[in-house]
Amino acid sequence: MLDAAPHSFDRLPDAPGVGYKARHFTGLTEDPGPVAWLEVHAENYMGEGGRPLAQLRHLAALFPVSAHGVGLSIGGETPLDREHLARLRRLCDWLKPASFSEHLAWSTHGSAFLNDLLPLPYTPDTLSRVADHVSELQDALGRRMLLENPSTYLAFDESTMSETDFLFQVTRRTGCGLLLDVNNVFVSATNLGTDPRGYLKDFPLELVGELHLGGHDEDEDGHGAPLLIDSHGREVADPVWALYSEVIAEAGPLPTLIEWDNQVPDWPTLRSEAERAAAALAFA
Amino acid sequence: MTQAEFTAALLDPARPAPEGLSSPGGGAPGKRFDVYRNNVVVSLMEALAAGFPAVAALMGGRFKPMSAAYARAHPPDSPLMTRYGRRMPEFLADEPELSDLARLELALRDSYHAPDAPALDPAGLTELPPDELMKVRLATAPATRVLRSRWPVASLWTRALRGGSEAPDRGEAVLVTRPGFDPEPHVLPPGAATFILALEDATLSDAVVRAEGTAPDFDLTATLALMLRTGALTDMTETT
Known part of the structure; x- marks a missing residue:
């Protein structure tokens, strides 16, 4: 029996982690393999009690936890939802996660929450807004956050900055760190017809506190061009593993998350993805 | 283009994609914008299917179109998806049995997350x-x-x-x-x-x-x- 005494971890290890799903509770606690930390979607743990909080309390004593917000709408045109900021604060106060991250995206407009990570143009105006929102969040949580690069399917005519420059400028203005999703880099580059290695060359790797790896689906747009969908519903694709190896060769080992949110596999399948990341990290 | 225009087009499949978006080859965004449309509506439909399993089982093939219509008419008003679907009983008012079953499923969900x-x-x-x-x-x-x-x-x-x-x-x-x-x-x-x-x-x-x-x-x-x-x-x- 593992010791369930509560203790806190102040950082994520430079090792594989997985996005936590309740069906993996037993596998994780009995046979974690190389999985050394967990990531949870913050919004799933904002109830007042019951199984989700009890499981998280148990797991947080065993593993460092990364709280990953999916609902704050940092890229939104409208002000941040104060109630939601307070909920995030409450979660971080009791969970004391080793890391907190959110997305360069928007998901709320007016009173509608759209449950997807939607894209924004990169301009001086959107940069100011995103930087203000990141600062507001960091002030509310009393901690530094990591901001994640999005996956995109289309381009905005009004963009005047590259995504890498935009992210770098946000870190300059706010002091936040970055979460680099390597699958998103590959998905966006394929969808926009750009070079993922060029993107990574421009990415400020020294500011990265965590990496994400996930699976995508392959499709075509109406003009016969490849269209990759960031589905998190299968194994990480080989070209993404190749980019991942290049990133950690350059940046050194980093906490690396396997994300598999849809068509969630059995524990051994997910663990074998983590084993593949562990093998790559051993060479970094 | 504003996020209001983007949102309106996401929730209404009859509208064209908003101005100012393009494909890498310069073509109209078409199917690329549809990826977002699909993500939004399908993720909400999946949340409703998970939240109302008994209503879904009794409705059978009618649940999918009903849940798509609900998602477009009543997108969530909070990022807490665990609370999504509060208006399902009134949405199903024409089928009082299903409406009350939805009420029961909301009560079960509230109970699950209660202190x-x-x-x-x-x-x-x-x-x-x-x-x-x-x-x-x-x-x-x-x-x-x-x-x-x-x-x-x-x-x-x-x-x-x-x-x-x-x-x-x-x-x-x-x-x-x-x-x-x-x-x-x-x-x-x-x-x-x-x-x-x-x-x-x-x-x-x-x-x-x-x-x-x-x-x-x-x-x-x-x-x-x-x-x-x-x-x-x-x-x-x-x-x-």
Whole structure:
């Protein structure tokens, strides 16, 4: 029996982690393999009690936890939802996660929450807004956050900055760190017809506190061009593993998350993805 | 292009994609914008299917189009997807049986996320002399819910998700409790719903009087036994 005494971890290890799903509770606690930390979607743990909080309390004593917000709408045109900021604060106060991250995206407009990570143009105006929102969040949580690069399917005519420059400028203005999703880099580059290695060359790797790896689906747009969908519903694709190896060769080992949110596999399948990341990290 | 325009186009498939978006080859965004449309509506439909499994099972093939229409008409008003679907009962108002089943499924979901509370030790209650027992105030657990329906909602729920016999042809009052982490619906005997709701502001004896007012054959012992067995009671205070 593992010791369930509560203790806190102040950082994520430079090792594989997985996005936590309740069906993996037993596998994780009995046979974690190389999985050394967990990531949870913050919004799933904002109830007042019951199984989700009890499981998280148990797991947080065993593993460092990364709280990953999916609902704050940092890229939104409208002000941040104060109630939601307070909920995030409450979660971080009791969970004391080793890391907190959110997305360069928007998901709320007016009173509608759209449950997807939607894209924004990169301009001086959107940069100011995103930087203000990141600062507001960091002030509310009393901690530094990591901001994640999005996956995109289309381009905005009004963009005047590259995504890498935009992210770098946000870190300059706010002091936040970055979460680099390597699958998103590959998905966006394929969808926009750009070079993922060029993107990574421009990415400020020294500011990265965590990496994400996930699976995508392959499709075509109406003009016969490849269209990759960031589905998190299968194994990480080989070209993404190749980019991942290049990133950690350059940046050194980093906490690396396997994300598999849809068509969630059995524990051994997910663990074998983590084993593949562990093998790559051993060479970094 | 504003996020208001982007949002309107996401939720209305009849609208064209917003101006100012393009494909890498310069073509219209078309299918690329549809990826976002699809992500939004499908993710909301999946959340509704997960939140209303019994309604989905009873509706069969009609659930998907209904849930897509609900998602477009009532997108979530909060990032807490665990709360999504509050307006389903009114959305299904034309099918009162399904509407009440949706109410039950919302009650079960609320119960699942409600605060934890240790159950009352039955000994405290059974050891009191009868006259003192009737003066106590009982507190129900935060995960407890009571609902009444003109339809056999608890039986429909059980049959939809676990199989079993045909639901009876009568209404049901239902107690939702959460003994551990999994909420369960229980069909209540006559008067019991009135009794449980009365506990909110009445002593045991006053609650019994109200219950007997609606059902002369109200069975206090059976009702208390059910509540004690399922963790529906958390506390008792003696009044003078």
